[in-house]
Amino acid sequence: MFKFFSTVLFVSFMAVGSVATPIAAQSQIVFSPEITYPKANTIWTPGSRHNVTWDTSKIPYEKQGANGLVLLGYNGTESENLDIRHPLAAAFPLGDGGVTVVVPRNIKPRDDYFVVLFGDSGNMSAKFKIRKL
Numbered sequence: 001m002f003k004f005f006s007t008v009l010f011v012s013f014m015a016v017g018s019v020a021t022p023i024a025a026q027s028q029i030v031f032s033p034e035i036t037y038p039k040a041n042t043i044w045t046p047g048s049r050h051n052v053t054w055d056t057s058k059i060p061y062e063k064q065g066a067n068g069l070v071l072l073g074y075n076g077t078e079s080e081n082l083d084i085r086h087p088l089a090a091a092f093p094l095g096d097g098g099v100t101v102v103v104p105r106n107i108k109p110r111d112d113y114f115v116v117l118f119g120d121s122g123n124m125s126a127k128f129k130i131r132k133l
């Protein structure tokens with residue numbers, strides 16, 4: 001899993017460019033906050049607005065202002081399909097513990113979506129559902 005996230009993080013740097021740079025820049029301390037929402041029983045609908053939240057208690061003091069990145073993915077047949085071209089949120093301080101996201105209107109309903117929050121590394125939410133209205 002770590003290797004996977006390293007790869008994605010690298011790709012996301014290329015894709016998101018300036019947004020992602022500050023995430024990588026810093027020291028060796030690796031932290032990937034636990035995502036507290038969405039949860040396994042969460043159901044989102046296209047176009048709806050939500051506050052993705054995470055545990056800030058383990059984020060080192062000097063990293064509270066570091067930029068985070070939230071991507072939406074699902075577990076397809078061959079790989080985790082992370083939508084790195086359309087981040088749900090980017091360039092927000094990790095110390096905030098939450099960031100508002102809007103579910104894309106044209107998204108395909110599935111029962112196995114997850115979000116990944118990138119700090120120095122990535123951590124994945126529980127799988128949750130996106131259903132039609």
Ligand SMILES: *[C@@H]1O[C@H](CO)[C@@H](O)[C@H](O)[C@H]1NC(C)=O
Binds near residue numbers: 031033034
């Ligand atoms: C990632 O999240 C899980 C729970 O979803 C948590 O147990 C784990 O400690 C987190 N990883 C790090 C490095 O904080």
Ligand SMILES: *[C@@H]1O[C@H](CO)[C@@H](O)[C@H](O)[C@H]1NC(C)=O
Binds near residue numbers: 075076077078
């Ligand atoms: C994704 O699905 C594959 C099988 O299709 C499975 O082997 C893998 O463990 C799944 N990964 C996650 C994170 O659920």
Ligand SMILES: *[C@@H]1O[C@H](CO)[C@@H](O)[C@H](O)[C@H]1NC(C)=O
Binds near residue numbers: 052053096097099100
């Ligand atoms: C989102 O969640 C964070 C952490 O719980 C909180 O500080 C923030 O006020 C919330 N934002 C909104 C718009 O509810």
